[in-house]
Amino acid sequence: MIKVSVLYPNGSDKTFDMDYYCDTHAPLVAGLLGDALRGATVEKGLGGGAPDSSALYIAMGNMYFDSVEEFGKSFGPNAEKIKGDMVNFTNSQPIIQVSEVML
Amino acid sequence: MIKVSVLYPNGSDKTFDMDYYCDTHAPLVAGLLGDALRGATVEKGLGGGAPDSSALYIAMGNMYFDSVEEFGKSFGPNAEKIKGDMVNFTNSQPIIQVSEVML
Numbered sequence: 640m641i642k643v644s645v646l647y648p649n650g651s652d653k654t655f656d657m658d659y660y661c662d663t664h665a666p667l668v669a670g671l672l673g674d675a676l677r678g679a680t681v682e683k684g685l686g687g688g689a690p691d692s693s694a695l696y697i698a699m700g701n702m703y704f705d706s707v708e709e710f711g712k713s714f715g716p717n718a719e720k721i722k723g724d725m726v727n728f729t730n731s732q733p734i735i736q737v738s739e740v741m742l
Numbered sequence: 743m744i745k746v747s748v749l750y751p752n753g754s755d756k757t758f759d760m761d762y763y764c765d766t767h768a769p770l771v772a773g774l775l776g777d778a779l780r781g782a783t784v785e786k787g788l789g790g791g792a793p794d795s796s797a798l799y800i801a802m803g804n805m806y807f808d809s810v811e812e813f814g815k816s817f818g819p820n821a822e823k824i825k826g827d828m829v830n831f832t833n834s835q836p837i838i839q840v841s842e843v844m845l
Contacts, residue, residue: 642785644802661845681845682745685810688838695839699747707788735791736798742764742784 640677640740641704643714647731649684649697656728657683657698664724668702671720675713678703697731707737743780743843744807746817750834752787752800759831760786760801767827771805774823778816781806800834810840 647655661681669676680701684694704710714721725733750758764784772779783804787797807813817824828836 641788646798657844665845679845680843682841683844685744685840685842687840694841695749695837696841699839699841734798736802737788737790738785738797738799738802739788740783741760741786742768742782 641707641710642738642740643702643704643710644736644738645700645702646696646734646736647698647700647729648734649694650731653697653731654729655697655731657681659728660698660700664728665700667724668717668721671717672702672713675704675709676702677705698729700733703740710737744810744813745841745843746805746807746813747839747841748803748805749799749837749839750801750803750832751837752797753834756800756834757832758800758834760784762831763801763803767831768803770827771820771824774820775805775816778807778812779805780808801832803836806843813840 647653665679665681669679682699684696684698686692686694704713750756768782768784772782785802787799787801789795789797807816
């Protein structure tokens, strides 16, 4: 299983509409990716490790696939449509990480 | 539910013993935190969003708790013991993020 993390950097000028992301963007992505998407999670940044510190990421979205190939096949043809929806919920440019799920 | 992400930055000089992390460190943490720890996941960085790019994080460990208070109560008294084990598996100084699980 692989996990694709979409990490939205935080900052004083950064905005993120979590309601839109959960209620509209996530279902849009799920509908486009279909059965290749094995699961998805969403988190809202609360803080860092030190008391009263800011979260590094204002939000994190995570998608699970059986393999990197499955991710590429399902996400590639829909990438522009998915990225095009970003202006509707954030001005933060996300960082992508592909990981192997170990535990 | 909250998620505490422990993100280990990648780099050409960074090392990470995933076998030790999964087989020894994770059980150590689980034993120390007890019932407050609702779940845990581990991922190994494979790459970034662009083809042939490096993963931003060499590894990510995630712990789930009912609340920030539960995390603090269980992790605080064990923090030194947990951090003290880090030299056994990595030379990367992790970034901590506390998040609220939305989906």
